[in-house]
Amino acid sequence: MASSDFAAVWLTLKLAGVVTALLLVLGTPLAWWLARTRSRLKGVVGAVVALPLVLPPTVLGFYLLVAMGPEGPVGRATTALGLGTLPFTFPGLVVGSILYSMPFVVQPLQNAFEAIGARPLEAAATLRASPWDSFWSVAVPLARPGFLSGAILGFAHTVGEFGVVLMIGGNIPDKTRMVSVQMYDHVEAMEYAQAHWLAGGMLVFSFLVLLALYTFNPPALNRGRR
Numbered sequence: 001m002a003s004s005d006f007a008a009v010w011l012t013l014k015l016a017g018v019v020t021a022l023l024l025v026l027g028t029p030l031a032w033w034l035a036r037t038r039s040r041l042k043g044v045v046g047a048v049v050a051l052p053l054v055l056p057p058t059v060l061g062f063y064l065l066v067a068m069g070p071e072g073p074v075g076r077a078t079t080a081l082g083l084g085t086l087p088f089t090f091p092g093l094v095v096g097s098i099l100y101s102m103p104f105v106v107q108p109l110q111n112a113f114e115a116i117g118a119r120p121l122e123a124a125a126t127l128r129a130s131p132w133d134s135f136w137s138v139a140v141p142l143a144r145p146g147f148l149s150g151a152i153l154g155f156a157h158t159v160g161e162f163g164v165v166l167m168i169g170g171n172i173p174d175k176t177r178m179v180s181v182q183m184y185d186h187v188e189a190m191e192y193a194q195a196h197w198l199a200g201g202m203l204v205f206s207f208l209v210l211l212a213l214y215t216f217n218p219p220a221l222n223r224g225r226r
């Protein structure tokens with residue numbers, strides 16, 4: 001493997017780590033709201049969260065590129081704040097990846113929160129626990145399998161991105177070139193040996209992710225069988 005391959009691997013892992021951490025922070029309250037609310041907006045918000053599951057990545061990447069570009073609303077706001085524009089930068093990749101991988105974190109968390117039911121929280125309330133205390137001392141520990149599934153799936157999905165990262169980040173060495181884009185470049189240049197190394201590594205990584213998910217989080221496997 002060339003130094004550019006190692007740089008792409010490191011950048012991809014860095015992106016996946018940052019995105020997973022942010023998704024757990026942002027996705028937890030969203031998943032909790034979706035699991036507990038009776039609002040009519042639940043269906044709309046749930047559909048928006050799940051949209052990346054069916055929307056082609058290039059479509060999402062295109063609209064994000066327009067929104068974050070110099071003439072887009074997000075681009076104008078970031079420019080006015082002195083941050084410049086986000087496309088073709090690592091922060092831009094983080095934003096795009098958060099939106100693209102959100103359902104892979106939010107949905108496992110939502111399912112875990114819904115599986116808790118109302119009784120444990122009602123029992124905590126009878127002991128005069130505040131909603132904040134009930135959430136951290138009851139809901140979060142009981143939803144631990146959902147956090148594990150969400151973290152693993154969110155990390156793995158970010159590692160395997162292609163369409164979104166190519167549209168938003170482009171192909172800038174050491175800045176926005178991810179493993180998937182690096183492998184595409186090798187194939188375009190007919191460097192199949194180098195492509196095999198990256199593709200084989202991705203295959204092994206994907207297998208290990210699923211193995212970890214089914215080994216350390218049996219409820220996920222049991223839910224799938226039902």
